[in-house]
Amino acid sequence: MDIFGYYIPIELFFILCIIFVVLIICSSTFGIISLMNKSDSVSELVVRTNSWWKMAIGITIVATAPAIIGTIVLAYVVFVALREMLSIIPLRTADRTVLVASYFAIPIQFYLAYKNYYYLFQIFIPLVMFISVSVILVLTGETNRIGRSMAIIPTTLILTVYMPSHMVLLFHVSVSGFTVGAGGLIIFLIMITAFNDIFQFTWGKLLGKRKILPKISPNKTWVGFIGGVLTSGVLGGALSFLTPLDYIKCFYMGLSLSIIGFIGDSIISAVKRDLKIKDTDDLIPGHGGAMDRLDSIVLTTPTFYYLLIFFIEN
Numbered sequence: 001m002d003i004f005g006y007y008i009p010i011e012l013f014f015i016l017c018i019i020f021v022v023l024i025i026c027s028s029t030f031g032i033i034s035l036m037n038k039s040d041s042v043s044e045l046v047v048r049t050n051s052w053w054k055m056a057i058g059i060t061i062v063a064t065a066p067a068i069i070g071t072i073v074l075a076y077v078v079f080v081a082l083r084e085m086l087s088i089i090p091l092r093t094a095d096r097t098v099l100v101a102s103y104f105a106i107p108i109q110f111y112l113a114y115k116n117y118y119y120l121f122q123i124f125i126p127l128v129m130f131i132s133v134s135v136i137l138v139l140t141g142e143t144n145r146i147g148r149s150m151a152i153i154p155t156t157l158i159l160t161v162y163m164p165s166h167m168v169l170l171f172h173v174s175v176s177g178f179t180v181g182a183g184g185l186i187i188f189l190i191m192i193t194a195f196n197d198i199f200q201f202t203w204g205k206l207l208g209k210r211k212i213l214p215k216i217s218p219n220k221t222w223v224g225f226i227g228g229v230l231t232s233g234v235l236g237g238a239l240s241f242l243t244p245l246d247y248i249k250c251f252y253m254g255l256s257l258s259i260i261g262f263i264g265d266s267i268i269s270a271v272k273r274d275l276k277i278k279d280t281d282d283l284i285p286g287h288g289g290a291m292d293r294l295d296s297i298v299l300t301t302p303t304f305y306y307l308l309i310f311f312i313e314n
Helices: 010-036 040-064 067-088 093-114 118-139 146-162 166-172 182-207 222-238 247-275 290-294 297-313
Strands: 211-213 217-221
Touching: 010 040, 010 182, 040 067, 040 182, 067 093, 067 146, 067 166, 067 182, 067 290, 093 118, 093 146, 093 166, 118 146, 166 182, 166 297, 182 217, 182 222, 182 247, 182 297, 211 222, 217 222, 217 247, 222 247, 247 297, 290 297
Parallel strands: none
Antiparallel strands: 211 217
16 A cells, blocks of 8 residues: 555554554543543543553554664664663663663664674674673773673663564565565564553453462462463464464464563563662653563564564474
């Protein structure tokens, strides 16, 4: 389908229309309710919906714009996430030099992904940056708590930069007869990840009793987890038209992303518990910071990419 001279696959256009229609309905409904009931809970729903509009527009740009634009937008989001994490974790004054190097890793990592220099992409942060961070820290001459910094900073780079940068690799996935393109793959990944959180929350509230991680995420239950995994699998099958895979493979993909998304959410929740904070930032009204929204997708993104390649090749 041509829109203002730019081609958007009909499948991608269809799913984006559904997303924005839902947002219009939610905005209208919550807006009317807020006029009659000015409670804090209703106001929070309005704020959250407004934030979802901004996120939906950003996702649409990544999914439909040329790859270079999508790469830049994703790199910026990763920059914000890295900045948030580095601002909340306790670091030493001597670590400032290596923090500058950490920020410079973002354009390099995303350039490697954009150009599809796969081998260099694979080793740059896990190997090159790990060694570089350690060497820079040693050269500062400050040994007090240096081991802690050597562990925290590379781990933060892995979580906030390396993992999400796999989304750019989706622009290079090419399958004969698959016309939806990377936009469909990105929407599939984001929808499964986002709705998995909703499914697990809903099932947990309706039927959940036994806590799965009471000290990390006290609101998460076994019923919520299992119900969310199964429902995400069904959603994955229903969204198979966005991928080059059949219904069964997309069902398994949904199951896998749901489990990995839960793990990602739990990891970030554990970190926030350790730091005694509720949110990583207040960047997104009603949602917290960038990492509060990316907690699941930092792990589902590489999982989706590698499973997708495996299913395509097998």
